[in-house]
Amino acid sequence: MLLNASGCLDALTAPAVARSLDGFVTKTVTPLPRDGNAPVRIVETEVGMLNSIGLANPGIDRFVTRDLPQLDKLGIPLWVSVGGFEADDYADSCLRLDDLAEVAAIELNVSCPNVEAPAENATQIVAAARLATRKPLWAKLSPAVPDVGEVARAAQAAGADGLSLVNTVRGLALDRRTLRPALGPGHGGLSGPALKPVALAAVAACYEATGMPIVGMGGVQTGLDALELIAAGAKHVALGTVLFSDPDAPARVRAELYDAAAERGWESYDDARGVAHEELLSRGATATRHVA
């Protein structure tokens, strides 16, 4: 399944792009409306881009009453990304969405680098959300932790059905003339090609740690990039920054993904899932023995 990464597509301003995906993941919705961060909000770097949008969104009430009915008309599965500043925020939004047939799944954004982190950790947020909804819950994790596999195990134990990996990681760009932060708020989240190796490592670690379904994302530009994430353990793949430069990317990446799998002798790209793993494990074991 090919999705968009949350915050990388507005299905209402670009419905044809959304329809070219297998499902649409909304921009993160918080309990109250948010204008987002002060401009400048994006800057290109040599190997990616930084954004500091700051969860601009209409709030859960207007999202449910105004946006959701319009999104439903697209006729594709809708994943609603939910965010907040404490575990109850997530639980409240999940409760609002629980009865709505239009919502196929909920992604818990517990890892936005551009706003203050919730007081509770990912486990507590997943646990609170689990009590509030029967919808499939996907926890979107940050790779910027010492052991993302451990976070994934905790999310699984708290009731998550799947993982979205990875969110952007915090970065800083300076205006090269003034040497002051290029982004209005200072820091931003790094995405694009620079993120791909980070995503591959996180997907591999969480697949190993949990075996859960994973939506892999981070720096996917081509079908081969997508196949690499699948080989690392992802079941689905999401497109992020590439959608900004190429709104036709979903059809292209899908075709390239089929070709890349076929060239390597797989009937389906599903067959490639986790193939990087055995090797990764055996090499890890070798390395450990060597050190010992």
Added chain:
Amino acid sequence: MRRERLSVVANEQVGAYTLLRVKRGGIDPGAPGQFFMLEAPGRLLPRPMSLCFAPVGELVFLIDAIGPGTKALCALDAGDRLHVLGPLGNGFRLDVGQPLLVGGGIGIAPLPYLSEALGRPPAVLGFRSARHAEAAVLLADAQVCVEPTLVTDLIEPGPDILACGPEPMLAAIRELAPEAQLAWEAPMACGFGACYGCAVEIGGVLKRLCVEGPVLNAA
């Protein structure tokens, strides 16, 4: 919106700026003030450019080579190809009685196409140097000033102003003419509402320039 890979016809120097001419392909030139996302060779993100001219079979953009993306665009040779997406955003309203075009610096980019659409109304252009002011050749009979004289020193009250230029110029025009149509500029990653990067604060409200603008009423 439509995305196509187009061939460069020519890159021509106009004073301090570069006029990039590409074959039009199947892309609609859109309305004056609308913009296109131009693939910048070797860069991750495309660059937003308003259309300067739409001669038969071509799209023509005026570019100021100020960063790595615009420099890459200005270095393109005839026959090189680049992806172009558009037309995007909302252009100028053309139902004005007594139009006056006002441009500042690279902000003159959308004015030649707009001037054609409005039957060549009067125009006032401001630049920061004589070399930059050479671009006034793109808009015949325009009144031209160079800093320290500002376009707002030359504008009389009355006409329907359609303006594009740096933010301080637009802010000054808004004070003079609350009914003016102003074309704003902001860094943007996508051009079609996806990235939320081009939000600018206008009158205390954040607006996504790509889908709500780039042309907005002053008041």
